[in-house]
Amino acid sequence: MAKSLLSAVDLAVGFKRNTTTVTLLGGLNLELREGSLVALLGMNGAGKSTLLRALTGDTQPLAGTLLYDGRDASSMSIIDRARFMGLVSTERVAAGGLTVTELVEMGRQPYTGFLGRLSRHDHQVVAHAIESVGMTHKANEYIASLSDGERQKCMIARALAQETPVIVLDEPTAFLDVASRIETMQLLSDLAHSQGKAVLLSSHDISQSIMKCDELWLITHDREVITGTPQHLIDSNALNRLFPSPSIRFNPTILDFTHTQ
Amino acid sequence: MATTLLLAVACVLVGSVNIPAAQVWSIVTGQGCDNEAWTIIVLEARIPMVVTAALAGAALAVSGLLLQTSFNNPLAGPSILGVSTGAGLGVAIVMLAMGGTVGGFFGSSVGSYVAILMGALLGAALVLALLIVFSSIVKSSSVLLIIGILVSYLASSIISLLNSLATEEGMASYVAWGFGTFSSVTPSQMPVFASTIIVSLMASALMVKPLNAMLLGTRYATNIGVNVRRSRNLMLLVTGLLTAIVTAFCGPIGFLGLVVPHVARLMLATSNHSRLIPATMLAGAATALLCSLLSVMGSHVIPINAITPVIGVPIIIYLIVNRRKIQYFN
Numbered sequence: 395m396a397k398s399l400l401s402a403v404d405l406a407v408g409f410k411r412n413t414t415t416v417t418l419l420g421g422l423n424l425e426l427r428e429g430s431l432v433a434l435l436g437m438n439g440a441g442k443s444t445l446l447r448a449l450t451g452d453t454q455p456l457a458g459t460l461l462y463d464g465r466d467a468s469s470m471s472i473i474d475r476a477r478f479m480g481l482v483s484t485e486r487v488a489a490g491g492l493t494v495t496e497l498v499e500m501g502r503q504p505y506t507g508f509l510g511r512l513s514r515h516d517h518q519v520v521a522h523a524i525e526s527v528g529m530t531h532k533a534n535e536y537i538a539s540l541s542d543g544e545r546q547k548c549m550i551a552r553a554l555a556q557e558t559p560v561i562v563l564d565e566p567t568a569f570l571d572v573a574s575r576i577e578t579m580q581l582l583s584d585l586a587h588s589q590g591k592a593v594l595l596s597s598h599d600i601s602q603s604i605m606k607c608d609e610l611w612l613i614t615h616d617r618e619v620i621t622g623t624p625q626h627l628i629d630s631n632a633l634n635r636l637f638p639s640p641s642i643r644f645n646p647t648i649l650d651f652t653h654t655q
Numbered sequence: 656m657a658t659t660l661l662l663a664v665a666c667v668l669v670g671s672v673n674i675p676a677a678q679v680w681s682i683v684t685g686q687g688c689d690n691e692a693w694t695i696i697v698l699e700a701r702i703p704m705v706v707t708a709a710l711a712g713a714a715l716a717v718s719g720l721l722l723q724t725s726f727n728n729p730l731a732g733p734s735i736l737g738v739s740t741g742a743g744l745g746v747a748i749v750m751l752a753m754g755g756t757v758g759g760f761f762g763s764s765v766g767s768y769v770a771i772l773m774g775a776l777l778g779a780a781l782v783l784a785l786l787i788v789f790s791s792i793v794k795s796s797s798v799l800l801i802i803g804i805l806v807s808y809l810a811s812s813i814i815s816l817l818n819s820l821a822t823e824e825g826m827a828s829y830v831a832w833g834f835g836t837f838s839s840v841t842p843s844q845m846p847v848f849a850s851t852i853i854v855s856l857m858a859s860a861l862m863v864k865p866l867n868a869m870l871l872g873t874r875y876a877t878n879i880g881v882n883v884r885r886s887r888n889l890m891l892l893v894t895g896l897l898t899a900i901v902t903a904f905c906g907p908i909g910f911l912g913l914v915v916p917h918v919a920r921l922m923l924a925t926s927n928h929s930r931l932i933p934a935t936m937l938a939g940a941a942t943a944l945l946c947s948l949l950s951v952m953g954s955h956v957i958p959i960n961a962i963t964p965v966i967g968v969p970i971i972i973y974l975i976v977n978r979r980k981i982q983y984f985n
Contacts, residue, residue, distance in 0.1 A: 452874060476880030487871045488727060491926030491983025500871065503864055504880040510864040510929070536924075538982040556879065 399560050399592045400426040400449065400479075405458035407441065407448040417456055418444050422619055424611065426560065426594055431586040433603035434596040436613030437637055442596040443564060445613070449594070450481055450562050463559070476504035480553030482546075482563040490538030494548050497537055498523055501555030523554035527581060543574030550581065561585065563595040567602070575599060579606045600636075601649040604628070612636060662944035663705050699842060704947060706845065708837040710852045711905050712915070712943025713936040714897040717859050719912030720919075720935045724866050724928070725890045726786070728796035729974070729984065732913030733898040735800065737782045737807030739909070742902035744810040745778025746771055747817045747829065768844065775903035779895040782806055787891065834958030835906040837947050848904055855896045859932060862890060866928040908959055910967030911946075915939045917974055926983045942966065 406420040418441035426432060436442045448455045451467055460467040462478050470478070480501070489497050501523065502516045512520070524533050527547040537545060546566060553561050563582070567575040579599075583606045586593045597603050603610060604624040612620045612627060614635035620627065627633050633644040636651075643654045674693045682688045682697045715733060722731040722738075733739050749771050782803075789802050818826050832839075840848050865886035868876035873883050901908065919934040920926055946966065950957045978984050 450878075452877070472877070472882055473880045476878060479878070481875065481878040483874050485872050485874060487875065488983075489870050489926070491920060491924070492870065493925075496925075496927050500867060500875075500879055503868060506864070508861065508864070510867075536982045538984075 396427040396429050398425045398427050399463050400424075400594075401461045402449065402455075403459045403461065405448065405460060406456040407444050407453075408456050409444065409453075415456060419613065419617055419619060420457070422458070424449075424619070424621065426592045428559070428592055429586055429590045430608040431583050431593045431606060432595070432609045432611060433607045434594065434611045434613070435598075435600065435603060435636060436596075437615060440613040440615070441617065442613060446562060446564050446594075446596055450479060451475055473504050476556065476558075478558055479560045479562060480556040480558040482549045482553050482561070482566055484564050484568060487537075487549075490536060492537055493534050494524060494529055494537065494540075494551075495520060495533045497548055498551045498555050501552040501557075504556065519557060520555050523551040526554055526585075527551045541574075542569045543571065543577070546570060546574070546578060547581075550578070554585070558591075560592045560594070563593070565596050565598070567597060567599055575602060579603075582606070600633075600644075600651060604649050662941055662948060663709060665944075665948055700838060703840055703842055703845060704838045705944065706849065707840040707905065708943040708947040709940035710849055711837060711901045711908070712911060712939040712941070712946075713856060714852045714901050714939070715908060715912040716915035716919075716935045716939025716942070717856055717932065718894045718897045719914075720916040720928075720931065721859060721862075721866070721890045721894045722912070723916055724869050725887045725894075726790060726796060726799060727869065727872070728800060729917070730797075730800055730913065730971075731803075732910070733894065734907060734909040735807075735913055736786060736803035737805075737810060738779050738786075738895065738898045739902050739907040740807040740810040740814075741778040741780075741782030742775040742899045743778065743833075743907045744814055745774035745776065745781075745899070746832075746903055747814045748778075749774030750825070750829075751817050751821060768847075772847075772900060772903050775899040776895065778810075779899040779902070780892075782810070783891045783895050787888075832906045833960070835908045835960035835963070837905055837943065837959065839906075840904050844904070848900060851900045852897060855893050855900075856936060858893050859890075859897075862886070862893075863928045863932065866890070866932075870926060906960070908963060910963040910971075911939060911942060914967040914970045915942055917970065918942070920983050921981070924982065 402422050402424040405422040405424070406417050407422070408415065408417040408419070434442055434445065447453045449460065454468070462470060462475070467475070498520050499512060502512060502520065503510065506512060506516065524530050527550050529544065529547055529551060532540065532544065537548065540548065550566070566582070567578050570578060579602045582593050582595065585591045586608070607624060609621060610624055610627055612632055612635070614620060615638040620632045622632070628644070628646055641653055641655065642651050645652045674696065678688050678690070678693055679697055682694050688694050718738070719732040722733065722736060723729055785806055786799065786803060790799055793799055793802070818829055821829070865876070865881045868879055868881040869883070869886070876883050915938050916931070916935050919931055919938045922938070923930055923934050925931060946959050946962045949962050950959055974981065
């Protein structure tokens with residue numbers, strides 16, 4: 395079995411409001427393996443972002459241990475983390491005045507010196523990252539001139555230039571049209587399966603996730619986390635626990651949810 | 656670069672006393688001049704003024720750039736966020752505490768002007784600390800801007816209160832300081848003024864990596880290995896130093912810090928700080944020299960703060976109106 399790059403042991407995530415601690419998800423045991431594409435699914439408010447923020451180290455988990463390649467994540471330096479995990483989030487960035495190349499070059503920051511000068515190797519990595527997402531023809535254009543889908547590709551290229559074994563993406567297909575969604579999912583699948591990266595994404599796109607991902611992490615409406623291959627989760631009827639409404643059912647022939655009487 | 660040099664030369668040549676260019680040349684090159692008054696004017700007034708304007712302009716412009724990037728707010732600047740007013744308040748308090756007059760002009764003793772510089776620095780630091788606290792509470796950048804303006808009002812009202820306690824002479828000198836001037840740094844104070852600014856400017860040039868990272872927001876910056884809190888505090892420290900020293904010597908000069916970074920971005924068509932920082936320094940020096948030149952062209956010396964809005968306001972309105980067309984806003 396492929397090596398586990400990121401593991402959560404008895405992890406609890408949530409938030410603290412004043413003096414009370416609200417646990418959204420508890421007792422989590424998760425493994426993200428080398429060369430696999432994993433989708434985190436859950437309805438709005440289920441805790442997808444909270445879980446992702448804890449897994450990426452943006453927030454401290456309420457309990458449990460987070461291991462990055464076997465090392466305790468909380469004891470790693472900020473640079474070591476930067477070399478371990480690349481992030482693509484939904485935040486809109488104020489990078490309109492940068493070119494595609496300049497944006498992707500930022501992925502090299504964990505490797506460059508104090509002044510940020512890029513070596514020949516750094517330039518090669520950047521060019522290759524841009525090529526991987528199919529943006530070479532726009533490498534010198536401003537981010538401001540790109541469509542949402544192209545911007546998303548650039549942010550993915552930036553994470554690729556970081557050369558990390560793990561890439562985490564927060565709803566990478568949220569604002570994209572169908573064609574860009576399919577392209578993005580295909581790209582992520584290639585990264586996992588041909589470059590051996592561990593790719594974790596959160597998504598609302600059930601059918602694309604079932605078709606492309608090796609594993610799904612399902613947050614049910616009553617806040618249980620069920621993991622398994624898409625086929626396993628379909629067969630065990632786990633997908634139907636995604637939403638509380640009994641009339642919204644998963645239809646295995648179209649791989650999506652429909653309204654049933 | 657060329658523009659900056661040209662403006663510097665023009666500033667040495669032009670003044671309220673008419674001195675022929677050939678004479679100015681021989682004074683500057685050390686060949687001397689028959690007219691002793693002219694020699695004094697050029698060497699002890701005009702050249703210090705040119706150096707002061709260039710350094711102060713670069714300093715304020717870089718302060719504005721650091722504030723705009725670290726607060727992710729294109730309309731931030733040392734005067735709008737109240738940093739200049741904070742420094743001014745510090746100056747006023749120290750002046751009053753020392754029993755002297757309230758104002759920015761320096762006494763003869765070294766101790767007094769070091770104390771005033773410290774006052775300016777503390778005042779600027781206090782406002783910056785307030786802004787840091789508020790920026791973690793309010794997420795909206797326009798709300799932060801309003802808070803900056805309110806803090807500025809508050810500091811102004813304390814300054815007015817102090818002024819009402821001061822002597823008439825003190826008040827007059829404070830009002831004069833408030834007009835803004837580049838001719839208040841004497842040759843003996845120049846080393847302190849120039850070295851503080853040059854060191855701070857060099858420090859800002861070393862922050863290209865975190866500055867660029869911050870364009871992507873806190874989460875991405877952290878992800879590429881930038882300690883956001885520490886970097887931002889460092890940036891604000893440099894901003895505070897630059898703003899405080901310029902404000903203490905030259906008065907609270909408005910608009911330069913806000914406008915010049917935009918001029919640099921528009922001219923280079925980039926938000927990449929590796930090119931933006933040197934461009935902002937040069938453009939800041941050029942703009943301050945232009946203001947300085949305009950202020951001495953007439954028969955009366957016009958206050959700097961009467962000129963900066965005339966240059967600054969149209970540019971800001973242009974920026975706001977064309978927001979959607981300008982790359983770096985999108």
